Amino acid sequence: MSLAPWRSPLSRALHLNRSQPYSRYLQLATVRKDGRPANRTVVFRGFLEGSNQLQIVTDSRSEKVSQIEERPWGEACWYFTKTREQFRLLGNLTVITVDYPDESLQKARRLVWQQLSDGARSQFAWPDPGQKRVEKASAFSLPPPLPNEPLANFCLLLLAPERVEHLELRGEPQNRWQYDLDDSQIWIARSLNP
């Protein structure tokens, strides 16, 4: 596999905005079971090795996992505040659950778990997200799970972009490019009106 052509401007944006921890936060849109959109902030956890797929983590108990099971499509919107540029990444979503039958992806799932902070790992031991608040504070202050083996509800979420749009607000006028993966799996780049 070769690096997609949008990887280079994205790497540049990540580098130039690295002083801001939230430069790794992006908004992921999916579609709900009732056909309405859903949208939430997620954290970029690097690319899956040897691929152009973005790694995100999620909890099997979260709504997005059941949304993705039904409609495996997402668009991420990633705005970099310092360089004032936006990437939109539309593509297929795959949830690597504890019983996903692919050993190399299970390895990636374990690796991302190991790279999380104790704080991030702890959230997977918290009570059911999105349910009525458990008022007992102790439910949220358990010892952090061990880094060697992920909890069963920990999932690796992969976004495989098929179309990427890059908008630079700083241009005069603004610059906008679109990258599309064609049927032969080749990326086609075009310059568009902003």
Added chain:
Amino acid sequence: MSLAPWRSPLSRALHLNRSQPYSRYLQLATVRKDGRPANRTVVFRGFLEGSNQLQIVTDSRSEKVSQIEERPWGEACWYFTKTREQFRLLGNLTVITVDYPDESLQKARRLVWQQLSDGARSQFAWPDPGQKRVEKASAFSLPPPLPNEPLANFCLLLLAPERVEHLELRGEPQNRWQYDLDDSQIWIARSLNP
């Protein structure tokens, strides 16, 4: 009409993050004609007077307008970097086009146009957004349109939330609330597990 209960924490977030111009940027998800999600950054232009509807501006030539005509639903995701909190606002979208038959909403459309900067107004005079790039730089350097009357392709986009979720990452543990508009148009607030 009374202020929805989520208006107060949202006003507070806007106030505390006001030093950052991008605190008024949010990501709006819609659904494409093919059923896949779309997601892009938009700018918050205040609330429609006497309502809980968020004002956004858009171009009738943009893809989101045709998406909304078919599926009038959106979820905005608004992350405030300084206070580390997120609002998700799910609701109905209405596009106030030049021929929308409601004089008070046309008045709101004109008012928002007048409040835009010359630079923002100019974009509505640019060549078709999302089409093959017009290379002639002069196409993007026209004199700005007059503030008194909006260009015909200028639209006011209204988001009327029915469900709002507020997540504070700074809590120990995090705090998460959900506000739902019930059948009697009353907001019900609940505290949820983060």
